[in-house]
Amino acid sequence: MKQGIDAVLALTDRKERFAALLALLEPGDIVVDCGANIGSVAARFAARGCVMHCFEPDPLAFGMLKDRLADNASVTLHNKAVWTEAGTAKLFFHETRDEASVERTQSSSLLADKINVDGSGGHDVELVDFPAFLRALPAPAAVLKIDIEGAEGELLKEILDQNLEDRFSVCLVETHERKVPSSREPMKHVRNVIAERKLNHIFLDWK
Numbered sequence: 001m002k003q004g005i006d007a008v009l010a011l012t013d014r015k016e017r018f019a020a021l022l023a024l025l026e027p028g029d030i031v032v033d034c035g036a037n038i039g040s041v042a043a044r045f046a047a048r049g050c051v052m053h054c055f056e057p058d059p060l061a062f063g064m065l066k067d068r069l070a071d072n073a074s075v076t077l078h079n080k081a082v083w084t085e086a087g088t089a090k091l092f093f094h095e096t097r098d099e100a101s102v103e104r105t106q107s108s109s110l111l112a113d114k115i116n117v118d119g120s121g122g123h124d125v126e127l128v129d130f131p132a133f134l135r136a137l138p139a140p141a142a143v144l145k146i147d148i149e150g151a152e153g154e155l156l157k158e159i160l161d162q163n164l165e166d167r168f169s170v171c172l173v174e175t176h177e178r179k180v181p182s183s184r185e186p187m188k189h190v191r192n193v194i195a196e197r198k199l200n201h202i203f204l205d206w207k
Contacts, residue, residue, distance in 0.1 A: 004020075004024050005024065005169055005170070007020070008020045008021050008024060008170070009170070009200050009201055014203070014205050014206070017203070018172070021143065021170060022044060022045070022048060025045065025048040025049075025050055025142060025143070026048070026049070027048070027049030027050070028049065028050070028051060029048070029049075029050045029051065029142035029143075030050065030051050030052075030053075030137060030138075030139060030140070030141045030142055031045045031050040031051070031052050031053075031141060031142060031143045031144075031145070032052075032053045032055075032134075032137075032141045032143070032144045032145070032168070033045070033052065033053070033054045033055065033145045034055045034082045034130070034144070034145060034146045034147065034148055034155075035055065035056065035082075035145075035146065035147035035148040035149065035174075036054035036055060036056045036061075036065055036077075037056060037058070037061045037065065037105060037106055037147075038061050038064040038065050038068065038102065038105070039054065039064070039065040039068040039069050041145065042054050042065070042068075042069060042075070043068060043069065045143065046069060046072050046074065046075050049074065050074065050142070050143075051074050052069075052072075052074060052075040052076065053076050053078065053133075054069065054075060054076070054077050054078065055078045055080055055081065055082050055128065056077070056078070056079065057079065057080055057081035057091050057108070057110075057125040057126075058091065058093075058105045058108040058123075059079070059123065060099065060102065060105050061102070061105035061106075061108070062077070062079045064102065065077060078128065079126075080125065080126045080127065080128045081110055081125045081126070081127050081128065081148070081151070082127075082128050082130040082133075082146075082148060082151075082155060083110070083127040083128065083129070083130060083151065083154075083155065084129070084130070084131065084154055084155060084158040085127065085129050086127055086128060086129040086132075087126075087127045088124055088125065088126055088127060089110055089124075089125060089127050090110070090112070090121075090122030090123065090124060090125070091108050091109070091110060091122055091123045091124075091125045092108065092109055092110070092111070092112050092114065092117040092118060092119055092121075092122045092123075093105075093107070093108050093117060093118060093122075093123065094107040094108065094116055094117055094118070095116055095117060095118045097118075106149075107149060108149060109148075109149035109150050109151065109180070110125075110148070110149075110150070110151045111149070111150040111151060111180050111182055111183065113180060113181055113182050114149060114150050114176070114179050114180045115179045115180075116179065130155060130158075130159070131158055131159055131162050131164055134159070134164050134167040134168070135164065135167065137167065140166065140167045140168055140169060141167065141168040141169070142168070142169050142170070143168065143169065143170050143171075143172065144167075144168040144170070144171045144172070145171075145172045145173075145206065146171065146172070146173045146174070146206075147173070147174040147206060147207070149176055149179075149180070150176040150179065150180030150182070150183045151183075152173055152174070152175060152176070152183070152187070153175075153177075153180075153182075153183035153184070153185070153186030153187040153189075153190060154183075154186050156173065156186070156187075156190045156202075157186040157189050157190055157193075160190060160193045160194075160197075165197070165199055165201075165202070168201070169201060170201050170203070171201060171202040171203065172203050172206040173202065173203065173204050173206050174206040174207040175187055175204050190204075191204070
């Protein structure tokens with residue numbers, strides 16, 4: 001990423017910040033999109049020539065993501081969920097979802113207590129040890145986007161507890177405390193750590 005990141009970090013309007021961040025990216029910059037869904041945001045990063053890793057566990061959303069970006073040689077698609085350790089887990093779908101409800105795929109969550117998902121049953125998904133993934137990148141990511149429907153609390157807590165905040169230049173996060181009660185305590189910890197360490201490159205206002 002070229003010079004100018006400090007000016008981007010100083011912007012308080014999230015839309016202005018995102019536009020400035022996009023303009024700053026150069027071909028070859030690493031961008032990691034956790035919760036890529038159907039690729040609406042990922043496509044904008046890919047258009048800048050970024051080396052991308054897109055994680056999307058929902059099978060319906062991943063199919064559309066694949067149709068959209070699979071032909072881009074700079075994009076690696078992972079039909080997996082990011083988490084604090086490797087393994088398998090249940091992905092819970094929106095309570096009114098059907099196979100035509102692409103919009104509902106945005107609600108899919110690893111957390112059964114999310115207010116708009118059907119917490120029974122669930123779809124088996126593979127989990128990626130995301131802290132290990134961050135460490136293994138050939139260089140720090142220019143951008144880390146996290147929009148994972150409540151699981152961001154535990155994931156960010158683990159990232160910060162492992163002192164991995166230097167493995168990305170900017171982190172854009174959507175939080176879900178209102179919809180996911182179990183995410184409130186880890187997000188409280190995350191906010192405290194961000195304040196204590198004065199981490200001005202982690203933004204909890206992605207949406």
